[in-house]
Amino acid sequence: MTGVILTARGDFEARVDLTGVLPGADGGLAKRAIPYGGRVVELGELFDVSGSGAERLTIEGGDARLDGVGAGLSEGEIVVRGDVGARLGHKMSGGMISVKGSAGAYAASEMSGGKIAIGGDAGERLGAAADGSRRGMSGGVVILGGSAGARSAERLRGGVVVIEGDAGEGAASDLIAGTVAVGGRLAGGAGRGMKRGTLFLRSPEGLSGGFRDAGEHDLVLLRVLVRRSAELAAFLGPDITRAHRFAGDLYAGGKGEALVVAPSGRM
Amino acid sequence: MILNGVEIRDSFAEAFPMVGTRLIITADTPRWAMTAAKTMTGFATSVIGCGCEAGVERVVPAEETPDGRPGVAVLIFAMDIKGLKAVVPLRIGQCVLTSPTSACFAGMTGGDTVSIGKALRYFGDGWQIAKNVDGRRIWRIPVMEGEFVCDHESGTVSGVGGGNILILATSRGEALAAAEAAVDAMEKVEGCILPFPGGVVRSGSKVGSKYKGMFASTNNFYCPTLRAQTPTQLPPEVASVMEIVIDGVSPEAVSACTRAGIEAVVALGRAKGVVAIDAGNYGGNLGPFHFKLREIMA
Numbered sequence: 001m002t003g004v005i006l007t008a009r010g011d012f013e014a015r016v017d018l019t020g021v022l023p024g025a026d027g028g029l030a031k032r033a034i035p036y037g038g039r040v041v042e043l044g045e046l047f048d049v050s051g052s053g054a055e056r057l058t059i060e061g062g063d064a065r066l067d068g069v070g071a072g073l074s075e076g077e078i079v080v081r082g083d084v085g086a087r088l089g090h091k092m093s094g095g096m097i098s099v100k101g102s103a104g105a106y107a108a109s110e111m112s113g114g115k116i117a118i119g120g121d122a123g124e125r126l127g128a129a130a131d132g133s134r135r136g137m138s139g140g141v142v143i144l145g146g147s148a149g150a151r152s153a154e155r156l157r158g159g160v161v162v163i164e165g166d167a168g169e170g171a172a173s174d175l176i177a178g179t180v181a182v183g184g185r186l187a188g189g190a191g192r193g194m195k196r197g198t199l200f201l202r203s204p205e206g207l208s209g210g211f212r213d214a215g216e217h218d219l220v221l222l223r224v225l226v227r228r229s230a231e232l233a234a235f236l237g238p239d240i241t242r243a244h245r246f247a248g249d250l251y252a253g254g255k256g257e258a259l260v261v262a263p264s265g266r267m
Numbered sequence: 268m269i270l271n272g273v274e275i276r277d278s279f280a281e282a283f284p285m286v287g288t289r290l291i292i293t294a295d296t297p298r299w300a301m302t303a304a305k306t307m308t309g310f311a312t313s314v315i316g317c318g319c320e321a322g323v324e325r326v327v328p329a330e331e332t333p334d335g336r337p338g339v340a341v342l343i344f345a346m347d348i349k350g351l352k353a354v355v356p357l358r359i360g361q362c363v364l365t366s367p368t369s370a371c372f373a374g375m376t377g378g379d380t381v382s383i384g385k386a387l388r389y390f391g392d393g394w395q396i397a398k399n400v401d402g403r404r405i406w407r408i409p410v411m412e413g414e415f416v417c418d419h420e421s422g423t424v425s426g427v428g429g430g431n432i433l434i435l436a437t438s439r440g441e442a443l444a445a446a447e448a449a450v451d452a453m454e455k456v457e458g459c460i461l462p463f464p465g466g467v468v469r470s471g472s473k474v475g476s477k478y479k480g481m482f483a484s485t486n487n488f489y490c491p492t493l494r495a496q497t498p499t500q501l502p503p504e505v506a507s508v509m510e511i512v513i514d515g516v517s518p519e520a521v522s523a524c525t526r527a528g529i530e531a532v533v534a535l536g537r538a539k540g541v542v543a544i545d546a547g548n549y550g551g552n553l554g555p556f557h558f559k560l561r562e563i564m565a
Contacts, residue, residue: 139399158399179398198398220370220416221398221407223334228401255396 003056003077004029006047012065013037015085016046019068023076023095024054059084062101070097073114086123089116090130092140102146106130111137111159118142124149124168127161127180135176137161141231150187153180156197162231172199173208175256179225181235183263194249194256200235201260204246211248211258218242219259236261268561272537273544275560280513280525281548282556285314285428286351287344287516288381288421289374291327292363297337301326303369304339307362311343312463315482319345319354320428320514322460333372334416340374342460344428344514348379351423356386364390364408364415373421380420384408387417427556430513430521432528433471433489433545435505441540442507443467445532449511452531458520459513468510471547486547505542518556526563 003023014037021032021043030044043049051058055076059069062082070078071090083101090106094114102120108127126148127137138157147165154170156178163171166184174193182190182199186206191199194210204211222240226233243259268275292307294300304323311321320343327338343358345351363371364387371383384406388395391408397419398405404419434449436442450466453459461467476484487497489508494501501508511528515521529544546560 160400177397177399179400196396217413220334220336220414221405223336224370224405224416225398225400227333227335228403232400255394257396 002051003053003058004049005051005058005060006043006049007060008047008063009045012046012063015065015067016063017068018066019071019087019090021057022070022073023057023078062099064102064104067104069099070095070116073097083120087130088118089114092116105149108137108140108142108161110135111142112139115141116143117145119145121146121165122148122152122163124151125154126152126163127156127159128152128154137178141229143231147184153178156180160229160231162235164235167206171206172197174252175199179232181232183235191249191256191258193252195253196255198256199258200232200243201258202263204244204258204260207246207258208249210251210254211246212250212254214245214247214257216242216244219245222259222261268564270533270564271535273533273541275529275533275564276543276545278546278560279548279551280429280431280546280558280560281551281554282427282429282431282518282521282558283346283554284556285320285344285346285426285514286348286379286423287342287426287514288351288355288423289324289516290341290343290355290359290363290383290421291332291338291372291374292341293327293332293334293336293338293370293372294366295336295368297326299366299368300337300339303363303366304341306366307358308341308343308460308462309362311358312468314344314346314350314428318350319343319358320460320462321358322462322466322514324460325454325457333418334370336370342426342458342514342516344426344460344462348381348423352381355381355421356383359383359417360387360390364410364417367412370415371417373418375424376422378423378425380422382420384417384419387415424516426514426516427518427521428514429554430515430525430556430558431471431547432511432525432532432560433547434509434511434532434541435489435501435543435545436507436509437504437540437542439507442509445535445539445541446509446511448531448535449528452527453511453513453524456520456524456527458517459515459524461511462514463510463512466511468512471508471510474549489545500545502542510547518558521556522558522563525558525560529560529564 017035030049062080067085073092086104088107105123129136136155150168169187192208246258308321324340332338396407408415472483
């Protein structure tokens with residue numbers, strides 16, 4: 001079953017809000033009204049809608065102006081063969097989103113479940129709280145193949161965010177709980193105001209000044225994590241046992257930690 | 268029924284419903300995993316006197332444990348969920364948390380839950396850390412040696428307690444040798460524990476006593492030295508009786524364990540001094556589970 005396929009009829013002249021366009025939508029998807037710039041149009045005006053099936057929705061040839069892709073998703077799968085705009089998977093609670101290209105700002109913001117895989121980069125505030133909200137992502141898994149913009153995982157409340165590339169300024173700031181892994185470099189100010197939670201890093205460079213060295217340790221936790229999370233196993237390596245622990249942000253209670261691990265997972 | 272010269276008596280073990288849980292205890296080495304497991308299942312032979320019945324179910328290879336270290340699976344049974352909820356955190360807290368390099372994980376899901384880290388986290392005095400991964404919460408409790416890691420809670424199962432066999436032999440040595448052979452075979456059956464010392468009870472009991480306040484007392488009907496003074500279940504050639512008590516996660520597990528034990532004893536046969544296999548019961552009116560020896564061996 002291929003599921004429903006959306007293929008853009010041409011270049012977009014304005015931002016398209018695909019919030020609510022999800023797998024399982026009824027056969028009237030082409031007639032669905034969607035915001036397009038300053039007006040509202042039927043989805044069929046912008047996309048050729050083909051295929052059938054409730055399990056999967058495919059967007060062929062994405063575009064950085066496609067906002068709200070997968071926002072509110074609770075089940076099923078969305079595949080985007082290209083880029084997406086802002087709010088990818090915003091408030092998503094289940095299901096799977098796979099984006100071959102890059103995503104805009106607020107991807108996975110306030111997500112509570114499911115999985116998002118982005119092959120390229122992400123804009124600012126990946127997995128963070130939306131404007132005016134107190135809490136960011138609270139559950140689920142995000143895998144970013146590229147680099148993230150500023151303030152990724154800001155106010156993260158739970159779940160796992162793996163950034164294979166670099167993280168922009170203020171990553172994991174005000175983080176409440178959850179796990180963030182950054183494979184590349186930190187731009188600075190990472191973990192500022194972090195209350196609890198775990199940052200997995202390759203280097204402590206870029207951590208905010210509120211972190212203090214707690215030494216290198218053999219942590220049973222690591223062995224458990226790589227056996228319960230395929231994503232963390234891929235990041236940490238299956239044989240990891242040790243990490244260098246930095247506690248912080250001590251200016252915000254200091255119950256969080258940054259665990260620095262070598263790329264191979266061994267230190 | 269006679270098997271290899273051993274009489275399988277037309278009797279049955281009368282067993283009772285219990286609530287149990289399985290825990291996986293791991294450590295840096297097999298020695299310390301077993302030390303923690305043996306300690307936490309100690310003084311847990313009879314629910315009447317110990318509040319629970321517990322034992323080692325099996326050694327778990329490192330490849331199968333939640334943290335990839337050597338492990339031991341233990342089963343703990345109590346008469347009801349309230350009792351189990353009380354004893355499990357207490358035993359983990361005193362015997363596993365304290366044991367070097369140990370970690371403790373849920374060994375089953377479903378049913379009501381019993382606390383592990385949910386209760387023990389407070390030992391961390393505010394420095395404990397919870398981590399939710401894959402829909403499960405684990406706790407890290409800082410300790411002097413490093414960190415104690417455990418699951419939040421474990422599931423439970425409606426199990427069976429009090430399955431048993433009695434081995435009637437011509438001497439104490441032969442009764443013990445037969446019991447050891449039975450234990451070796453029965454310990455290989457998953458889902459069961461033999462809660463008494465080394466799996467064997469040499470002091471089987473009957474309900475009640477001539478003394479006020481005693482719930483149980485020596486089973487004089489099977490005491491070889493009393494055969495001249497009380498009614499006896501022992502033929503003249505029997506000089507010693509050993510009992511093996513079985514608790515299991517299901518009637519099927521207890522039944523399989525019973526059969527494994529009897530087969531091992533029968534393999535020794537009359538030539539090794541085993542006269543008969545019997546079972547303890549209370550007339551069939553107290554426990555809902557009846558493990559009929561001849562049906563099990565049919």
